Amino acid sequence: MRKPSATRRSTVARRRLGAVFAVALSGLGVVVPAPVASAATVDTNASYVLVNRNSGKVLDVYGRATNDGARISQYTRNDGAWQQWQFVDSGGGYYRLRSRHSGKVLDFPSTADRTGLVQNTDANRTSQQFRLADSDGGHVRLLNRAGGKAVDVLDSSTADGARIVQWPDTGGTNQQWRLVRLGADTTPPTAPAAPRTSNLTCSSVTLSWSASTDDVGVAFYDVYHDGQLMTSVPGTARSVDLTVVPGATWGLYVNARDAAGNVSQAGPTVTITVPQCQADTVPPTTPTGVTATASGTTVAVRWSPATDNVGVTGYEILRDGTQVGSTTGAATTSFTDSGLAANTRYEYRVRARDAQANRSTPSAPVTVTTGAACATALCSITRVATDTDLPWGLATLPDGQVLYGRRDAFDIVRLDPATGAKTSLGRVPGVAGTDGEGGVLGIAVAADFTADPWVYVMHTSPTDNRVVRIRYTGGVLTGTPQVLLTGIPRNKYHNGGRLRFGPDGKLYVATGDGQNGTWAQDLDNLAGKVLRVNRDGTVPGDNPFGTPVWSYGHRNPQGLAFDSRGRLWEQEFGNSVMDETNLIVRGGNYGWPACEGTTGRCDEPGFIAPERTYPVAEASCSGIAVVRDALYLACLRGARLYRAEITDDGLGDVQQYLNGTYGRLRTAEPSADGGLWLTTSTRGDKDSVANNSNESILKVELGR
Incomplete structure (x- = not known):
């Protein structure tokens, strides 16, 4: 588990744009072309990572320590400041290697073989001075002036955390280091x-x-x-x-x-x-033992498992002959049907399916009558409107009207919740798709919108992601958008995009890592972050790093919401293992790319653990909303709505609703009357083609 931490050490240096990430694949035996230094070309004004020829790992301050005597190890490369070194000229062809993390220099406390390399305060002692001796292939050996011995990976280990020691100079590959200069190249390759x-x-x-x-x-x-x-x-x-x-x-x-x-x-x-591995035309057996139990306007359906010649992959639930939900996996044999009409009789059947879409015959019907009043969290669900494009960002105006953005069509629509009538307010200028998940993304309005009517929008442009605001007067968008933030890296995927005003009146922005994980840890880059700015785009004076960055180490955050305590919750896509719900703190580091959920190198000092994780297949949640201190998560791949009670200690009583009922859910937003808005994202959400969807905007009446 990641160790909780409310703050990040201020000694973390800020790397320049485009810091190196290449040796993450050293296990493949890759020899990577890079700007390297030799004994004759080392630049005392530059920062370097030192890559061991034998292991492919880099010189690292163990545990990111800042104290004298802290040991030096090798570690998988992440280009953190604890892996960055500056060469300080000591004269006579010798240099001291100063950590950009701690400000201390490398030192051997004795001249004995196997003495461990440590960091100490710079005193320019001979034990802190090293000569660079060239080896073949652009590598150097570091020879200590006091003992004449070489900097060596103990026992030629290739493991993370292996000790760095001194040993007589043999020229072995575990004594050879490649000096890779950071920031020497800022031009990306062309697209494949x-x-x-x-x-x-x-x-x-x-x-x-x-x-x-x-x-x-x-x-x-x-x-x-x-x-x-x-x-x-x-x-x-x-x-x-x-x-x-x-x-x-x-x-x-x-x-x-x-x-x-x-x-x-x-x-x-x-x-x-992908084709199936074997032809299968045999459907599963029909589920038996189906029961349906009403609790107010919610019905719980349960059944006994079916069997199949290959394997049951899920179940489909039919209400009055129409499929209203589904489950994944043979072991899930229950479904909760929410938002039903009161005092109404319903008939339920269940059918099983396998991996090749063979379906059993429906089960015998069971009937149930709902109660007179809602007794659960979701009381009723109404499809207020549909759209042929993706309704991505959504905001409620003080008068109850709703604004939403059509991601791939680049326009903003006003929706009347009472009638379902839609009015296009026009296209947002300067938007460009990404052939993936770009376009018009998050939308937000401030609490004092009536007095200061700006609509805030995050969108992808041909060159970057940016945040703009557009004046809303007379019920329409007017004037040229004001650009508040630019230079947020974009790519086909991982653009983030959610906007949320906090109770402090500041605008919070979720940005993805632009498919470059190192940017998430780079404080000089706006990718992979939660940003915080004033409503005019300027940087608040109490931001932790003097920049828009509020927190970092995020992969692709797309959910932001504040609870009644003023705490900021964030929902983040993992890669293939875990998604995570985070409680965001000022200056916090949430671990990506070293850590995904609770997997990977999550024990790095300073990383903040998620409040909750979810298997990607059951989540991929994009939008979140807080209503009466319950957190609602709208999930895409999981095709469900999670609800969790917010407590002093985190999240409790996590429940699932609408599992498969409406397909992929994209956005969750509070409504003006204390309910919830949901939007779907079932078609065309992985391209930039306009109007190739068939989506719903749903109004949810909430109970408790």
Whole structure:
């Protein structure tokens, strides 16, 4: 688990844009072209990471310590300040290596073999001075002036945390270091082109592409499906064999990355539909033992498991002959149907399905009559409007009218909740899609909207993500948008996009990592962050780093909401294992890319643990809302609504609703009358094609 921490140490240095990430693939044995230094070319004004030739790992201050005597180890590269070193000239061809994290220098306390390397206050002692001796392949050996011995990875270990010691100079690869200068290259490669697939089977496929170009050289290609990283390969590769899931429909694409960590825009998407491994025409058996129990206007349906010659993959629930929900997995044998009419008789049946969409006959019917009044959280659900485009951001005006953005059509619509009437307020200028999840994203209005009527919008442009505001007068959007924030990196996916005004009157902005995980840890970059700005885009004086950054270490946050205590909750997409709900604190580091949920290197000092995690297959939640200190999460892949009680200690009494009833849920927002707005995102949400959807805007009446 990540160790909770309310603050981040102020000694963390700010890296320049485009810091290096390449050696994360050192386990592949990749030799990465990069701006390297030799004994003759070291720059005392630059920062370096030192990469061991044997292990591919880098010189690291263990545990990010700042005290004298803290040990030095090797660790997987993340380019944190605790892995950055500056060469200070001591004269006579010797240098001291100063940590950008602690300000201390490398030191050997004695001249004995196997003495561990530590950091100490800079006294310019000979034990703190090192000569760079060139080795082949652009590597150097670091020879200590006091003992004449080399900086060595103990026992040639390749493990994270292995000790760094001194040992007589043998020239071994565990004594050779590659000096990679940070910030020397800020130009990303071009996008890979012409993706194509071959050799598609039920378990694998070959993806090929045309080469990208770069001013220095492409170091890696990162291969994704639908925003999830699958693998990375060396820059010399033009194809890769991928493992796929039978029956899945995936959009595959490739990003290029250079040695300085600059990531290209994503290449085009190629869609595959994976065949099943064996023909199966046998449906599951019919579920038995179906019961339905009413509690107010909610009905709980339960049944006994069905069987199948291959395997049951889920169940579908029919209400009065129409499918109203579904479950995933053979073990889930219950469903909660919410928001029903009072004093009404309903008939339920259940059918089982397998991986090849064979369905059983429906079960025998059971009937139930709802109670006279709502006794649960969700009392009624009304489809107020539909749209052929994706309703992504949504905000409620003081008069109860609703504004929502059409993501791929780039316009904003006013919705009358009473009649369902829609009025287009016009397109947002300067928007460009990303052939993925870009367009018009978050929308927000301030609490004093009536007196100061601005509509705040986050959108992708041809070059970046940005936040603008547009005047709303006379019931329409008027004038040229004012640009409040620019330079937020964009890509096909991972654009974040949610906006929320806090009780402090500041605007909070969720930004994705732009498919470059190192940016999430880079305080000089606006990607992978929660930002906080004044309503005119200026930086509040109490922000932790003197920039818009409020918290960092986020992958792709898309949910922001405040509770009655003024605490900020955030919902974040994981890659393929865990999504997470976070409680955001000023200056907090939430761990990405080292940590996903509670997996990975989550014990790094200073990382803040999530309040709750969810398997990606059951979540992928995008929008969140707080109503009467209950947190509601609208989930895409999970196709459900989570509800959790907010307590002093976190989240409790987590329940699921609408499981499969309305498909993928994108946005959750409080309504003016104490209810909830939900929007769906069931079609066309992984491209930038306008009006290829069939979506719903739902009004939820809440009970307790």
